[in-house]
Amino acid sequence: MKITLLYLGIILTLNFPSSAQNKRICLVGSSTSYGYGVPADSSYAGRIKNFYKTAGVLDTLYNIAVPGIDCYIGMPTSFVPPPGRNAPNPQFNITRAIHFDPKPDVIIVNFPSNNYQWMPYAEIIFCLQTMKDSANAAGIACYITTTQPRDDFNPAGGERQRLKDLELLIKQNFGNWALNFWDDIVQDPPIIIKPQFALGDNVHLNPAGHAMLANIVLQKNILFAEIGNRWTGVKNEDWADAANWITNKVPVPTEAVVIPSGRPHYPIIQADVAIKKLTCEDGATLTVGSNHVVQIISDGE
Structure with missing residues (x-):
């Protein structure tokens, strides 16, 4: 309309x-x-x-x-x-x-x-x-x-x-x-x-x-306006898909995270989360809010 x-x-x-x-x-x-x-x-x-x-x-x-x-x-x-x-x-x-x-x-x-x-x-x-x-x-x-x-x-x-x-x-x-x-x-x-x-x-x-x-x-x-998608909770197989980024879904430690380009995404982390790999696609951005830290820890690989 x-x-x-x-x-x-x-x-x-x-x-x-x-x-x-x-x-x-x-x-x-x-x-x-x-x-x-x-x-x-x-x-x-x-x-x-x-x-x-x-x-x-x-x-x-x-x-x-x-x-x-x-x-x-x-x-x-x-x-x-x-x-x-x-x-x-x-x-x-x-x-x-x-x-x-x-x-x-x-x-x-x-x-x-x-x-x-x-x-x-x-x-x-x-x-x-x-x-x-x-x-x-x-x-x-x-x-x-x-x-x-x-x-x-x-x-x-x-x-x-x-x-x-x-x-x-x-x-x-x-x-x-x-x-x-x-x-x-x-x-x-x-x-x-x-x-x-x-x-x-x-x-x-x-x-x-x-x-x-x-x-x-x-x-x-x-x-x-679209609010964008949020990452806030437990596991969901499609959590890294731009079309299926769902609230209350967070990956398990063995998974690799891809932040898709195109739509806005809001990772709102309410507890410690461990993942294997974090990748931002071309055109995608990751913003870390105040009082939050992204810590890179070597696991020997």
Whole structure:
């Protein structure tokens, strides 16, 4: 089914499966996803909800974003933060998002700037990756937004540059699963919000800025992107076949693993796994998430 609508002055043509059932989206994040300072229907959340509702493909948009929180607060409830970091809040975190009933088909994680003026880059990417992994392990597609410019960050102290650096790191780390909330709204130099998109408080976006973000989300066609396949559990004879990579299947120690090219694959390992050989085909990639290690041990061969 092809839907063509005039939206935000742009003609959008999106391909939806003709048999598509109504989908669900959940927003996890801070003030941008909350819609701070703008009418609900002018926020990017309200705009994508209205668009997908009009197209007849959205059932529910869960929004548990809240102003002022950072990426540690969005971490799984079981996570124990390091000293000096915020603890996960079960009212606003990824654990709540994946346990909605009925569960969402897509989660957008949007922590664009809070505490990023001092938080180490590696910690930020670790938090975002952990939230995405949690969603993917539950069978839910997950998009991570980039950072967004802030006028109140100190340019002399490098705080604005940190947001720019993180924008690039997020795109590099998450690839097609990153939502670019940076390029269209930044004025660089001096790395501030473009005046036409600024709410006027040096932090947040006005309705026009939210309209830009909504357009970015809609052009991704997030409701019908393939989550990819996941490797998480015990043995399955077809586990290395791109067409039959099945959840909860992991090879035995005598097997050789081939990561097929073509489709995305997500090895989410929840316990130690030993295999004989690991091969990545041309065009395939293997990403090792934070707190995970691939260890090569010689067995004498």
